Amino acid sequence: xxxxxxxxxxxxxxxxxxxxxxxxxxxxxxxxxxxxxxxxxxxxxxxxxxxxxxxxxxxxxxxxxxxxxxxxxxxxxxxxxxxxxxxxxxxxxxxxxxxxxxxxxxxxxxxxxxxxxxxxxxxxxxxxxxxxxxxxxxxxxxxxxxxxxxxxxxxxxxxxxxxxxxxxxxxxxxxxxxxxxxxxxxxxxxxxxxxxxxxxxxxxxxxxxxxxxxxxxxxxxxxxxxxxxxxxxxxxxxxxx
Amino acid sequence: xxxxxxxxxxxxxxxxxxxxxxxxxxxxxxxxxxxxxxxxxxxxxxxxxxxxxxxxxxxxxxxxxxxxxxxxxxxxxxxxxxxxxxxxxxxxxxxxxxxxxxxxxxxxxxxxxxxxxxxxxxxxxxxxxxxxxxxxxxxxxxxxxxxxxxxxxxxxxxxxxxxxxxxxxxxxxxxxxxxxxxxxxxxxxxxxxxxxxxxxxxxxxxxxxxxxxxxxxxxxxxxxxxxxxxxxxxxxxxxxxxxxxxxxxxxxxxxxxxxxxxxxxxxxxxxxxxxxxxxxxxxxxxxxxxxxxxxxxxxxxxxxxxxxxxxxxxxxxxxxxxxxxxxxxxxxxxxxxxxxxxxxxxxxxxxxxxxxxxxxxxxxxxxxxxxxxxxxxxxxxxxxxxxxxxxxxxxxxxxxxxxxxxxxxxxxxxxxxxxxxxxxx
Numbered sequence: 001x002x003x004x005x006x007x008x009x010x011x012x013x014x015x016x017x018x019x020x021x022x023x024x025x026x027x028x029x030x031x032x033x034x035x036x037x038x039x040x041x042x043x044x045x046x047x048x049x050x051x052x053x054x055x056x057x058x059x060x061x062x063x064x065x066x067x068x069x070x071x072x073x074x075x076x077x078x079x080x081x082x083x084x085x086x087x088x089x090x091x092x093x094x095x096x097x098x099x100x101x102x103x104x105x106x107x108x109x110x111x112x113x114x115x116x117x118x119x120x121x122x123x124x125x126x127x128x129x130x131x132x133x134x135x136x137x138x139x140x141x142x143x144x145x146x147x148x149x150x151x152x153x154x155x156x157x158x159x160x161x162x163x164x165x166x167x168x169x170x171x172x173x174x175x176x177x178x179x180x181x182x183x184x185x186x187x188x189x190x191x192x193x194x195x196x197x198x199x200x201x202x203x204x205x206x207x208x209x210x211x212x213x214x215x216x217x218x219x220x221x222x223x224x225x226x227x228x229x230x231x232x233x234x235x236x237x238x239x240x241x
Numbered sequence: 242x243x244x245x246x247x248x249x250x251x252x253x254x255x256x257x258x259x260x261x262x263x264x265x266x267x268x269x270x271x272x273x274x275x276x277x278x279x280x281x282x283x284x285x286x287x288x289x290x291x292x293x294x295x296x297x298x299x300x301x302x303x304x305x306x307x308x309x310x311x312x313x314x315x316x317x318x319x320x321x322x323x324x325x326x327x328x329x330x331x332x333x334x335x336x337x338x339x340x341x342x343x344x345x346x347x348x349x350x351x352x353x354x355x356x357x358x359x360x361x362x363x364x365x366x367x368x369x370x371x372x373x374x375x376x377x378x379x380x381x382x383x384x385x386x387x388x389x390x391x392x393x394x395x396x397x398x399x400x401x402x403x404x405x406x407x408x409x410x411x412x413x414x415x416x417x418x419x420x421x422x423x424x425x426x427x428x429x430x431x432x433x434x435x436x437x438x439x440x441x442x443x444x445x446x447x448x449x450x451x452x453x454x455x456x457x458x459x460x461x462x463x464x465x466x467x468x469x470x471x472x473x474x475x476x477x478x479x480x481x482x483x484x485x486x487x488x489x490x491x492x493x494x495x496x497x498x499x500x501x502x503x504x505x506x507x508x509x510x511x512x513x514x515x516x517x518x519x520x521x522x523x524x525x526x527x528x529x530x531x532x533x534x535x536x537x538x539x540x541x542x543x544x545x546x547x548x549x550x551x552x553x554x555x556x557x558x559x560x561x562x563x564x565x566x567x568x569x570x571x572x573x574x575x576x577x578x579x580x581x582x583x584x585x586x587x588x589x590x591x592x593x594x595x596x597x598x599x600x601x602x603x604x605x606x607x608x609x610x611x612x613x614x615x616x617x618x619x620x621x622x623x624x625x626x627x628x629x630x631x632x633x634x635x636x637x638x639x640x641x642x643x644x645x646x647x648x649x650x651x652x653x654x655x656x657x658x659x660x661x662x663x664x665x666x
Binding site for chain 1: 274276279280282283285286287290291292293294295296299313317318319320399400403406441442444445448449452453455456459460462463465466467468469470471472474475477478481482
């Protein structure tokens with residue numbers, strides 16, 4: 001009788017464990033929302049933060065965002081402007097994501113996208129020529145791992161990778177794609193398109209950014225971005241970028 | 242006669258608990274919120290509404306975020322409501338200490354002494370008055386230990402161990418050091434079952450003290466999963482959190498405060514918090530009472546020696562060795578850690594240290610004439626020292642001339658360190 005009792009309790013606990021795993025899996029899947037966007041038809045925007053506004057407006061949630069740019073656009077938000085430093089009376093607790101949105105800029109639009117739940121994972125694709133500098137810097141930070149040409153640097157529970165198009169491992173899920181004109185300093189549009197196709201990257205929104213206010217982006221790079229847009233528009237329509 | 246003793250014991254325990262409650266509640270509603278507490282409230286909302294961890298203490302688990310969010314939502318983000326769970330769990334830990342000692346076969350006096358030592362402990366008082374997870378982690382693992390002992394001593398009824406598994410899971414979901422007593426309790430249960438060759442019971446105990454706490458722990462990540470993650474994402478995220486915890490060096494203010502866990506019981510140590518309350522500096526200092534803490538290592542040696550001497554009587558050895566096992570399992574990982582461990586984390590260890598100490602003090606006092614009087618004098622000294630130092634625990638140290646130089650020593654250093662958000666904690 002006692003043995004049966006222990007067996008039944010053990011079985012119940014195992015059942016509870018499996019039910020919790022199921023609950024978490026279902027919750028995770030229902031946390032992803034991808035409304036109809038441009039698909040493989042690119043949208044050209046003037047500034048990086050326009051990409052955030054577009055995704056936010058379209059109700060995107062829990063997405064993988066691929067940012068192809070010389071910049072990471074991942075500067076931390078200034079929490080001291082949201083969380084009071086001195087003993088406040090009374091304490092008004094506000095949502096940090098809403099506060100972060102008020103600080104939206106070109107430098108931090110991907111940080112804001114993470115904080116607002118649009119991005120559940122960020123993959124930064126930087127030019128191959130600049131990757132070693134990135135790796136050299138982030139190696140010094142704790143929590144970062146560099147392996148096989150990929151820097152894994154999670155941000156407060158959000159997976160984040162910095163790598164090159166060449167080192168990116170193919171994956172199945174459709175992504176939100178952001179391409180900045182600055183990336184074309186090193187590559188021709190045709191080369192980037194070939195690389196992306198070889199990695200089977202599929203996007204259900206492609207935002208191309210001219211970075212009009214950025215003095216480090218040249219007119220030549222912007223012209224190449226426009227040609228990249230033409231290539232995408234004229235490309236096959238099998239859903240791949 | 243026994244009933245009369247039980248009533249007297251209950252009354253004394255009530256008095257000690259009420260004294261402990263008074264020391265913890267006094268002025269708590271008007272004590273300014275510290276940077277950690279303000280940050281914890283924002284972090285709770287960030288976690289529950291956005292599913293994102295941080296910005297403060299991102300390396301700690303998330304039960305604190307869930308509790309503070311619900312408390313804040315239903316009772317408002319006032320200092321008292323935010324601190325309610327810490328106060329509640331801090332006060333309840335006092336009778337729980339006595340309950341554990343009684344389950345370990347101690348007499349009434351030993352149980353009351355263990356409760357008194359915790360009630361009069363300044364580190365425990367300070368963190369019962371803060372809206373962070375320190376005292377409730379202690380409460381949850383103490384409740385888990387109590388339930389495991391109930392399971393062992395009351396016919397091994399499975400529901401006791403089931404409840405213990407939930408408590409340890411909730412404790413681990415508050416702070417990882419709850420894993421240490423969990424591990425000790427698992428060893429204890431398995432040792433009995435394997436020795437008696439009751440295999441099904443051993444499997445049940447293993448499942449209840451591994452799978453169940455893990456289930457509770459992982460369940461607290463539900464808001465994070467709601468961001469769109471799957472189980473495959475959870476494992477690397479845990480690895481990143483553990484890495485953060487292993488490399489954690491504290492915020493700038495922590496750098497000037499004692500942070501060597503191996504010295505806890507060798508010299509008096511200090512942990513401090515500083516915040517500006519309007520234009521007035523508010524310094525809270527928790528200080529290890531040397532009259533108590535410096536006796537822990539000799540008491541541990543005394544109990545270990547008695548274990549060896551009494552090994553012919555297994556029942557006595559088990560009761561005596563359980564606090565030693567819990568103390569060793571909880572303290573050794575912290576004492577040998579290569580990263581800084583601050584005095585606030587001693588709440589993972591001191592309940593077990595006080596169990597050992599109370600037993601030792603009572604046994605020694607009973608071994609010679611006038612022993613009880615000597616013990617009474619000692620306890621009076623402990624209480625007097627606590628009462629003299631207590632204003633520092635509630636941020637009033639600067640109001641008392643004899644404490645002012647001590648408080649000033651920490652304030653002057655802490656004030657120059659930026660304390661804006663506690664972002665790095």
